[in-house]
Amino acid sequence: MAGGDEYVIQAEAAGRRFGDSWAVxxxxxRVGPGEIVGFVGPDGAGKTTLLQMLAAIxxxxxxRCRVLGFDTVRQASKITARIGYMPQGFTxxxxxxxxxxxxxxxxVRAVPASQFPERRRRLLxxxxxxxxxxxxxxxxxxxxxxxxxxxTNLVHEPPxxxxxxxxxxxxxLSRRELWRMLEDFxxxxxxxxxxxxxxDEAERCDRLAFLDRGRIVAQGTPGELCARAEGAIFRLQPxxxxxxxxxxxxxxxxxxxxxxxxxxxxxxxxxxxxSQSLRRRLERLGPVEASPPSMEDVFVVLRQADDxxxxxxxxxxxxxxxxxxxHRPAVGIETRSLTRRFGGFLAVxxxxxxxxxxxxxxxxxxNGAGKTTLIRLLCGLLPASSGSARVADVEVGPxxxxxxxxxxxxxQRFSLYPDLTVGENLDxxxxxxxxxxxxxxxxxxxxxxTTGLAGTERRIVARLSGAQRQRLALACSxxxxxxxLFLDEPTSGVDPLARFRFWRLVGRLSASGTTVVxxxxxxxxxxxxxxxxxxxxxxxxxAGDLPSLRAALPGRPPATVEELFLAYIERARTGVGxxxxxxx
Amino acid sequence: MPTRLAGLxxxxxxxxxxxxxxxxxxxxxxxxxxxxxxLALSFEVREMPLATVDLDRTPASRALxxxxxxxxxxxxxxxxxxxxxxSEWLQAGRARAALVVPQGFQxxxxxxxxxxxxxxxxxxxxxxxxxARGYALQIVGRFRSxxxxxxxxxxxxxxxxxxxxxxxxxxxxxxxxxxxxLAALMVGVICPAASIVRERETGTIEQLRVTPxxxxxxxxxKTLPTLVMGLLSVFxxxxxxxxxxxxxRGSLLLxxxxxxxFLVSAxxxxxxxxxxxxxxxxxxxxxxxxxxxxxFLSGTVAPVESMPEVLQTLSLASPLRHxxxxxxxxxxxxxxxxxxxxxxxxLVATGVPLFGLAxxxxxxxxx
Numbered sequence: 001m002a003g004g005d006e007y008v009i010q011a012e013a014a015g016r017r018f019g020d021s022w023a024v025x026x027x028x029x030r031v032g033p034g035e036i037v038g039f040v041g042p043d044g045a046g047k048t049t050l051l052q053m054l055a056a057i058x059x060x061x062x063x064r065c066r067v068l069g070f071d072t073v074r075q076a077s078k079i080t081a082r083i084g085y086m087p088q089g090f091t092x093x094x095x096x097x098x099x100x101x102x103x104x105x106x107x108v109r110a111v112p113a114s115q116f117p118e119r120r121r122r123l124l125x126x127x128x129x130x131x132x133x134x135x136x137x138x139x140x141x142x143x144x145x146x147x148x149x150x151x152t153n154l155v156h157e158p159p160x161x162x163x164x165x166x167x168x169x170x171x172x173l174s175r176r177e178l179w180r181m182l183e184d185f186x187x188x189x190x191x192x193x194x195x196x197x198x199x200d201e202a203e204r205c206d207r208l209a210f211l212d213r214g215r216i217v218a219q220g221t222p223g224e225l226c227a228r229a230e231g232a233i234f235r236l237q238p239x240x241x242x243x244x245x246x247x248x249x250x251x252x253x254x255x256x257x258x259x260x261x262x263x264x265x266x267x268x269x270x271x272x273x274x275s276q277s278l279r280r281r282l283e284r285l286g287p288v289e290a291s292p293p294s295m296e297d298v299f300v301v302l303r304q305a306d307d308x309x310x311x312x313x314x315x316x317x318x319x320x321x322x323x324x325x326x327h328r329p330a331v332g333i334e335t336r337s338l339t340r341r342f343g344g345f346l347a348v349x350x351x352x353x354x355x356x357x358x359x360x361x362x363x364x365x366x367n368g369a370g371k372t373t374l375i376r377l378l379c380g381l382l383p384a385s386s387g388s389a390r391v392a393d394v395e396v397g398p399x400x401x402x403x404x405x406x407x408x409x410x411x412q413r414f415s416l417y418p419d420l421t422v423g424e425n426l427d428x429x430x431x432x433x434x435x436x437x438x439x440x441x442x443x444x445x446x447x448x449x450t451t452g453l454a455g456t457e458r459r460i461v462a463r464l465s466g467a468q469r470q471r472l473a474l475a476c477s478x479x480x481x482x483x484x485l486f487l488d489e490p491t492s493g494v495d496p497l498a499r500f501r502f503w504r505l506v507g508r509l510s511a512s513g514t515t516v517v518x519x520x521x522x523x524x525x526x527x528x529x530x531x532x533x534x535x536x537x538x539x540x541x542x543a544g545d546l547p548s549l550r551a552a553l554p555g556r557p558p559a560t561v562e563e564l565f566l567a568y569i570e571r572a573r574t575g576v577g578x579x580x581x582x583x584x
Numbered sequence: 585m586p587t588r589l590a591g592l593x594x595x596x597x598x599x600x601x602x603x604x605x606x607x608x609x610x611x612x613x614x615x616x617x618x619x620x621x622x623l624a625l626s627f628e629v630r631e632m633p634l635a636t637v638d639l640d641r642t643p644a645s646r647a648l649x650x651x652x653x654x655x656x657x658x659x660x661x662x663x664x665x666x667x668x669x670x671s672e673w674l675q676a677g678r679a680r681a682a683l684v685v686p687q688g689f690q691x692x693x694x695x696x697x698x699x700x701x702x703x704x705x706x707x708x709x710x711x712x713x714x715x716a717r718g719y720a721l722q723i724v725g726r727f728r729s730x731x732x733x734x735x736x737x738x739x740x741x742x743x744x745x746x747x748x749x750x751x752x753x754x755x756x757x758x759x760x761x762x763x764x765x766l767a768a769l770m771v772g773v774i775c776p777a778a779s780i781v782r783e784r785e786t787g788t789i790e791q792l793r794v795t796p797x798x799x800x801x802x803x804x805x806k807t808l809p810t811l812v813m814g815l816l817s818v819f820x821x822x823x824x825x826x827x828x829x830x831x832x833r834g835s836l837l838l839x840x841x842x843x844x845x846f847l848v849s850a851x852x853x854x855x856x857x858x859x860x861x862x863x864x865x866x867x868x869x870x871x872x873x874x875x876x877x878x879x880f881l882s883g884t885v886a887p888v889e890s891m892p893e894v895l896q897t898l899s900l901a902s903p904l905r906h907x908x909x910x911x912x913x914x915x916x917x918x919x920x921x922x923x924x925x926x927x928x929x930x931l932v933a934t935g936v937p938l939f940g941l942a943x944x945x946x947x948x949x950x951x
Contacts, residue, residue: 404796
């Protein structure tokens with residue numbers, strides 16, 4: 001380290017402005033060698049911007065940052081040559097092979113040619129990529145791509161690694177392996193700073209910085225942060241969930257409500273506590289008890305209460321018949337031996353499945369297991385190679401205009417028009433679904449209120465945060481009140497509170513009769529769903545509700561969904577023999 | 585208009601108007617680009633350095649040399665001692681043309697013969713060379729007629745009057761109009777192609793496919809903003825044309841109408857390109873692959889008449905050639921629909937199948 005700094009990172013009153021708005025403000029941060037520090041906070045809090053400033057990619061508009069003893073403005077090239085920085089998403093060269101990508105990274109980082117073969121072997125072995133040396137990066141599964149990206153950032157053995165949402169869009173198994181690689185790397189004495197929306201990742205940190213609206217509002221160990229929410233969290237298990245929102249109106253001390261699968265958690269201002277009147281109102285719904293805070297609770301308590309972007313109460317205009325689908329099908333989805341081939345590759349293999357009307361059905365599986373392809377088949381976006389499917393009482397096939405009016409689809413990419421405003425996107429999708437003008441106006445007003453987008457109508461979509469885009473994509477797919485809603489990784493990269501809110505809305509849609517098919521990599525979200533389907537290499541290896549899936553496994557039932565998921569995949573692997581391991 | 589189509593058209597219009605860079609580029613293509621290209625691509629021969637080799641050294645030979653040098657087309661690059669030296673000058677670039685008057689020139693003239701003079705031209709730029717050759721022949725022709733009319737001694741040979749120098753500016757007019765036509769082609773092809781491929785890249789085209797929106801409706805909506813913009817852009821171009829002194833002898837309304845027909849056929853090419861490209865990069869490359877042959881075959885750069893037979897036939901398939909004929913016809917000849925309808929018909933006949941093909945390819949993606 002140059003200049004004998006004792007800190008790897010030292011930011012002093014650092015800020016960054018884009019136009020008139022400050023993405024990062026007055027950040028003071030010190031990170032010592034060997035520390036692992038996590039940035040958490042609501043979407044749009046400035047985590048990515050701060051990481052880019054530390055990576056010397058963005059110059060601070062105010063204050064200064066020193067990284068590895070170098071100034072991020074004047075000595076940026078010294079920093080970028082030394083650190084590893086892994087941005088969000090997939091950023092390698094799709095058409096280069098695994099080896100070529102790694103060799104390129106090594107060359108630009110000036111790794112000595114004599115050391116490269118050894119490092120290459122070690123890294124790719126650690127990542128489990130040795131069998132795929134000559135495969136194009138674009139043909140790897142999401143998990144493998146992320147691991148390869150990590151390898152390219154470790155090849156020059158950087159003293160500091162900056163990671164932006166490393167686990168985003170990666171299946172649980174790959175995420176576990178990614179973290180194993182990071183732990184190994186950390187043992188060499190390196191420093192890791194990363195942004196995350198996974199609370200289990202946050203809990204691995206030595207220290208957390210909680211960002212909100214560009215500021216670090218709290219710093220400390222995970223335990224210290226949790227202590228900030230001590231005495232603020234109350235849990236209740238209401239018999240009638242619908243009553244909760246009513247009971248919480250006019251309660252200024254309430255900071256937020258989280259709809260967990262089996263309980264509702266109410267966070268109040270820790271200084272004020274739970275008022276007697278509110279306690280009485282809540283107790284009418286069921287027993288209320290104080291609860292030790294979790295990392296998610298910290299979110300509710302630390303974020304600023306007047307945040308318009310994330311109203312924690314689901315506000316709902318009267319007459320929630322809007323939630324009910326226009327058409328009530330007898331059966332949500334029914335498929336018979338549905339199969340889709342891409343060349344010799346079976347993306348969806350003989351899937352027979354039934355989803356009842358009004359059910360929330362989760363498709364779980366590793367990256368590349370066939371979940372997205374299955375959804376695309378069911379939406380009529382891809383023709384089946386063989387087999388058949390009925391969705392909302394319509395046979396899926398060519399010219400199924402009727403099907404399109406009965407389904408809603410939200411793709412992984414939150415497909416919206418980035419150059420249009422929120423309002424213009426909604427208007428457009430309302431017209432695409434041929435809603436008459438008055439109905440369109442009502443539907444848009446309702447969707448905007450329900451998804452918490454009120455006040456953003458005139459903003460350009462390209463400038464929204466990921467979570468806002470997610471809500472807008474959902475709003476656009478709900479306007480025509482579909483009978484079956486397909487949600488492909490709807491909560492990817494969205495902060496925990498937004499996820500809870502999202503699931504509350506999905507729950508209400510389902511209660512009103514909408515069938516929902518959803519994929520997710522946050523396995524704890526499976527608990528919100530009525531039934532689960534586990535996919536592995538194109539096949540549906542198990543389907544059922546959580547208790548029956550647990551019971552069907554021999555031996556001691558797995559405690560978490562993740563263990564359950566891994567147990568089924570293990571069983572499928574051994575069941576089809578050793579051959580299945582190597583093929584894609 | 586049905587709700588869906590109206591929604592699509594409104595969306596396209598907003599997106600088109602919001603993209604400032606695109607708007608400025610379109611305007612640029614129709615105005616400044618036209619000016620630059622007209623000025624730069626004029627193959628006018630002006631002050632071309634001419635080496636003179638006078639082996640006769642008589643009044644007649646001097647008069648001939650003089651008649652070359654008094655024109656705007658040629659300027660003296662000096663006297664060379666021999667044809668060999670002149671050709672060295674040509675090699676070295678000191679001269680771009682050489683005039684060799686043979687010994688006995690005056691004597692042959694006096695005998696009423698037709699003595700040959702040699703003209704050497706630097707053919708590196710064949711267009712310029714051809715132009716210079718034309719001038720040279722004219723000069724010699726005039727010289728011959730003037731000497732024939734005179735006493736034959738060449739004594740009375742006055743220096744030839746200023747050369748006929750593009751008197752009605754046909755070349756400039758041609759250049760301005762073909763650049764406007766080229767702008768229409770580029771805008772017509774690239775705008776819709778880029779906007780469709782952008783939808784593919786953001787994934788919205790897939791989102792549309794789960795709505796009742798039909799492919800044909802989407803493509804129709806993609807056509808309209810380009811059409812409107814293309815027609816409006818004609819007006820600043822008219823100003824440019826007026827500034828260059830290009831006459832408008834025919835009907836403006838007819839010109840606008842046929843421009844619309846041409847734009848639709850250009851949009852059809854753009855839509856087809858979008859149907860087979862996956863990324864913006866591919867679409868742009870493909871557009872250029874298409875645009876260049878269309879441009880070269882249209883007669884904008886080189887006259888169609890000077891192309892090999894096969895290419896002349898092939899040029900009939902270039903929409904730009906027909907539009908160029910329409911544009912030149914209306915502006916310079918004052919032609920009406922009765923003369924231009926075959927061109928319009930061919931534009932429609934090429935555009936419609938391309939559109940059909942594009943719709944078919946888009947439709948196949950879902951299969």
